[in-house]
Amino acid sequence: MTDHDPGEGRPSLDEAIAGLPRELAPERDLWPAIAADLQAGRRRAWLQPFAAAAAIGCVAVLGWHLLDGPSQDEPIELVEQPWQERPVQALPYDFIAVEAEYGAAREQLVADLDARLEQLSPESRAAIERSLETIAGALVDLRAALADEPLDPVLRRLLLNLHGQELAVLAQVERSTRVVQDRRMEL
Amino acid sequence: MTDTETALLEQDHLARARNGDQAAFAWLYRQNVNRIYALCLRMTADQSVAEECTQRAFVQAFRRLADFRGDSRWSTWLHRVAVNEVMGSHRDTGRRRLREVPLVDPDLELSPNAENPGATLDLERAIARLPDRARQVFVLIAIHGHSHEEAGELLGVAAGTCKAQYHRARGLLAQWLGVNEGAEHD
Known part of the structure; x- marks a missing residue:
């Protein structure tokens, strides 16, 4: 107890609290960021199958390479960053040209794909075919999505990634079967 | 409406x-x-x-x-x-930019304002200076009307902890603002 009560004649704490406003407006409008997050969330949700397809392709080929590939020591070139980790930005190059380039590269790689697949074990062949089918299905869906939103940078980036995954699978088949052929010739 | x-x-x-x-x-x-x-x-x-x-x-x-x-x-x-x-x-995030302040904060620039009985601004600033847990408890109970049990549930602490932190917060605020602590809500 003090000689002088510092609060004497002043309002109680409860009275001061009662005077506090229950609402305060933020200094900036938070809605644009929220709306953007909601949009991104929706996109992430329906892009999951595409991302999964790319991952499946990558894992399948890596698994096949380790089990059935020509050499355990051979460096694996199929190292593709998951698309989610890449920054989303407008593509710096002409999209149509890239598609054309992909088409040409793919055409070359699939030219003798059936013959090459015949050189693989049934398990490896099945794994590769499953991967390619998964990627092909994802590409169909993704192209349909791009038809609706052709300028969407995430969709474009994902399409390029799927292209890359498919080419990597095909290239891996080509490279591995070529090594097998070379060894057979050496024998 | x-x-x-x-x-x-x-x-x-x-x-x-x-x-x-x-x-x-x-x-x-x-x-x-x-x-x-x-x-x-x-x-x-x-x-x-x-x-x-x-x-x-x-x-x-x-x-x-x-x-x-x-x-x-x-x-x-x-x-x-x-x-x-x-x-x-x-x-x-471990955002603890707001440090725990001692019972008497030597840097506190607040003072009783007899001409501003509501002392709203000072009270806001004083609340902001409360130790983290005491502030969280105080805001939920004193401003948003939660019980100690509800506040404890929301914050993931025991009701008794809430009660202690709430009393601590009230004591600090009353001291810093120079106001009567008034009736406490138990």
């Missing part, structure tokens, strides 16, 4: 938002943002963190609309989501 009308309007917009109508959710945002921001700002005592928590609370609320069963007003449910975001932010 009466409370009943507001509640009906809220239900209508909720139903539309559940169906993915972002414009309806924007309406819900406009109706609640100032209250949620005030909660976050007072609990965090940091404008940028409060803005972040407010944003995340609404994003979470939208994503979890299906979880809202309608047992209470949506605004009440949103309030809980916001508190969770504040606590998550506190835990996850």
Whole structure:
């Protein structure tokens, strides 16, 4: 107890609290960021199958390479960053040209794909075919999505990634079967 | 507009938002943002963190609309989501820019203002200077009317801890502001 009560004649704490406003407006409008997050969330949700397809392709080929590939020591070139980790930005190059380039590269790689697949074990062949089918299905869906939103940078980036995954699978088949052929010739 | 009308309007917009109508959710945002921001700002005592928590609370609320069963007003449910975001932010990011202050803070520039009986500004500043846990408890109980048990549940601490922190907060505020502590809510 003090000689002088510092609060004497002043309002109680409860009275001061009662005077506090229950609402305060933020200094900036938070809605644009929220709306953007909601949009991104929706996109992430329906892009999951595409991302999964790319991952499946990558894992399948890596698994096949380790089990059935020509050499355990051979460096694996199929190292593709998951698309989610890449920054989303407008593509710096002409999209149509890239598609054309992909088409040409793919055409070359699939030219003798059936013959090459015949050189693989049934398990490896099945794994590769499953991967390619998964990627092909994802590409169909993704192209349909791009038809609706052709300028969407995430969709474009994902399409390029799927292209890359498919080419990597095909290239891996080509490279591995070529090594097998070379060894057979050496024998 | 009466409370009943507001509640009906809220239900209508909720139903539309559940169906993915972002414009309806924007309406819900406009109706609640100032209250949620005030909660976050007072609990965090940091404008940028409060803005972040407010944003995340609404994003979470939208994503979890299906979880809202309608047992209470949506605004009440949103309030809980916001508190969770504040606590998550506190835990996850380790943002402890606001240090625990000693019982008597030598840097505190607050002084009793007899000519401003409400002392609203001073009280806001004093609340912001409370130790983290004491401030969180105080905001929930004194400003938002939660019981010690409810505040404990929201904050993940025992009701007894809330009571102790609440008394601590009141004591500090009364001391800093030079006001009568008044009746305490137990």
